[in-house]
Structures are given as structure tokens and as C-alpha cells.
Amino acid sequence: MEDISLHILDIAENSVSASATLVRISIIEETTKDLFTVAIEDNGRGMTEEFVQKILDPFCTTRTTRNVGLGLSLLAQSARETGGDSGPLCCE
Numbered sequence: 001m002e003d004i005s006l007h008i009l010d011i012a013e014n015s016v017s018a019s020a021t022l023v024r025i026s027i028i029e030e031t032t033k034d035l036f037t038v039a040i041e042d043n044g045r046g047m048t049e050e051f052v053q054k055i056l057d058p059f060c061t062t063r064t065t066r067n068v069g070l071g072l073s074l075l076a077q078s079a080r081e082t083g084g085d086s087g088p089l090c091c092e
């Protein structure tokens, strides 16, 4: 995806699917550090630590409509293409 806003919408959709009633999206641009950070947190059902370990695998999904889950792996790929990374994924 070319546009970061589409990634953000896509990841926020995960929160809705996880029955979240609160989704916090923070976007921080630090030009002096050449760093753009996006964090998305929610109060949905969460994930086990074990599940989080494999979540960037495109075949890791709880979807029942298809066998691939691309949202997080595509975002991680876009982040890598800019010289960044996908940061710590947390399941608390």
C-alpha cells in the first residue's frame, strides 16, 4: 500500500474485529530523528504471546473467509522498505 492512512485504517479494522470499544492511534513525526512512528492500541480481546510471535506471517490469521491475513505483514513490509521496522508487538 502506498498510503500510510490505508495501513492505519486496515490495522484499526483488526481492533474492531477483536471487539474493541477503544482504539488509540498515535502518530508521532520526529523530523530531527527522521522517524515516523505509528502505534495502534486497543482494549479488544488481545492475543496470546505465542500467537503474537507468528503474527507477521501472512498465513497467520483467525479469519474464516480465507487462509491469509495480510494487514500486519504488509505494514511490516512497508516499514522495512522505508528503513524502519515493525517495532515491538504487544499482547497485554
Ligand SMILES: Nc1ncnc2c1ncn2[C@@H]1O[C@H](COP(=O)(O)OP(=O)(O)OP(=O)(O)O)[C@@H](O)[C@H]1O
Pocket: 010, 011, 014, 015, 018, 042, 044, 045, 046, 047, 055, 060, 061, 062, 063, 068, 069, 070, 071, 072, 073
Ligand atoms: N488488535 C488485534 N486484537 C486481537 N487480535 C488481532 C489484532 N490484530 C490482529 N489480530 C490477529 O492477528 C491476525 C492477523 O492479522 P492481520 O491484520 O495480519 O490479518 P487479518 O486481519 O486476519 O486479515 P486481513 O488484514 O488481510 O483482512 C488476525 O486474524 C487476528 O487473529
Ligand SMILES: [Mg+2]
Pocket: 010, 011, 013, 014, 069, 070, 071, 072
Ligand atoms: Mg487485518
